[in-house]
Amino acid sequence: MSPVTRVLVTGAGGPAGVAVIRSLQERTDLLVFAADMDGWASGLYLVPAERRRLVEPGSGSAFVPALATMVADDRIDLVISTVDAELTSLAGRRAAIAPAVLAAPSQSTLEVCLDKLALAECCATAVTVPRTVLAGPDALAHDWEFPVFAKPRSGAGSRGVRLVPDRAALEALPVREGPDGLIVQDLLPGEEYSVDVLADAHSRVVAAVPRIRARVDSGVAIAGRTVHDAELEETATAVAETIGLVGVANVQLRRDRAGRAALLEVNPRFPGALPLTIAAGVDIPALVVDLFLGRPLPSRLPFRSLASVRYLEDVFIDPGEVLDSAHAGHQDEELAGSERT
Numbered sequence: 001m002s003p004v005t006r007v008l009v010t011g012a013g014g015p016a017g018v019a020v021i022r023s024l025q026e027r028t029d030l031l032v033f034a035a036d037m038d039g040w041a042s043g044l045y046l047v048p049a050e051r052r053r054l055v056e057p058g059s060g061s062a063f064v065p066a067l068a069t070m071v072a073d074d075r076i077d078l079v080i081s082t083v084d085a086e087l088t089s090l091a092g093r094r095a096a097i098a099p100a101v102l103a104a105p106s107q108s109t110l111e112v113c114l115d116k117l118a119l120a121e122c123c124a125t126a127v128t129v130p131r132t133v134l135a136g137p138d139a140l141a142h143d144w145e146f147p148v149f150a151k152p153r154s155g156a157g158s159r160g161v162r163l164v165p166d167r168a169a170l171e172a173l174p175v176r177e178g179p180d181g182l183i184v185q186d187l188l189p190g191e192e193y194s195v196d197v198l199a200d201a202h203s204r205v206v207a208a209v210p211r212i213r214a215r216v217d218s219g220v221a222i223a224g225r226t227v228h229d230a231e232l233e234e235t236a237t238a239v240a241e242t243i244g245l246v247g248v249a250n251v252q253l254r255r256d257r258a259g260r261a262a263l264l265e266v267n268p269r270f271p272g273a274l275p276l277t278i279a280a281g282v283d284i285p286a287l288v289v290d291l292f293l294g295r296p297l298p299s300r301l302p303f304r305s306l307a308s309v310r311y312l313e314d315v316f317i318d319p320g321e322v323l324d325s326a327h328a329g330h331q332d333e334e335l336a337g338s339e340r341t
Contacts (some may be wrong), residue, residue, distance in 0.1 A: 012043030039323030058086030190255025
């Protein structure tokens with residue numbers, strides 16, 4: 001009888017966390033634990049009560065030590081985090097949860113992905129990238145075709161993104177140093193795509209599944225479909241190889257004024273619309289488990305054209321089962337962005 005691998009999935013309150021938990025529970029060789037900082041997180045209640053856990057906020061100093069204790073107590077073999085803030089905290093401290101393995105890209109890959117200026121500079125020679133410079137003197141030194149976009153250098157989702165209609169508005173942009181600063185980019189007016197990418201231990205891409213968001217409600221994709229498009233797949237593959245991706249990432253592309261696929265950003269985590277990619281034939285969570293357990297992956301995985309619509313599904317539990325958490329209602333703070341991809 002094969003040994004059972006004990007897997008902890010964090011961020012159980014977001015669509016990505018729920019999708020990962022549902023996928024991994026289909027495997028008989030895995031024992032899935034679910035964790036979140038909010039006791040009302042729906043994904044917690046997809047696993048038996050004895051495998052539900054509360055964690056500290058991923059951006060806080062208590063997160064890693066508390067998680068390390070939890071991992072040791074539960075004899076966890078593999079940790080899968082679906083939250084940007086947690087990944088940032090854990091990336092450089094993997095030894096803290098050893099011998100458990102963190103199923104996430106390297107610290108250097110995460111740092112590039114989470115810095116939009118660094119990402120643009122890294123990928124500029126590999127794929128089409130919109131002109132990207134810091135707000136302030138760097139931006140004012142260029143002649144732009146207005147409107148252009150300004151957005152935070154770091155951060156997830158559409159928070160802080162603004163349209164800059166003319167040069168006066170460009171001159172009025174606040175100038176800040178470091179990761180809180182704004183970047184200015186050429187407007188990409190074409191259709192937007194999300195490409196779910198999986199790369200093996202050598203950063204070779206084994207799957208690249210483009211999706212379009214057909215319907216969006218409050219920033220959340222509620223309908224979409226996979227598309228077969230060689231340019232999108234090749235562009236996302238080139239981005240993943242350039243940043244040295246190992247594991248999963250969501251590469252966001254948009255067509256420029258010439259109709260070419262151009263890089264918007266990379267989310268180095270499981271996307272919120274993951275169920276569509278899984279149903280299309282690429283079970284990314286299961287493949288990520290195999291990858292980080294040292295098992296070989298296929299050389300390339302095909303996918304089928306498929307459309308999806310989302311609906312609200314309730315999980316009913318006894319009120320006494322709800323975990324008492326000091327961090328209820330955190331989704332807007334730490335999970336923002338995961339719903340949008």
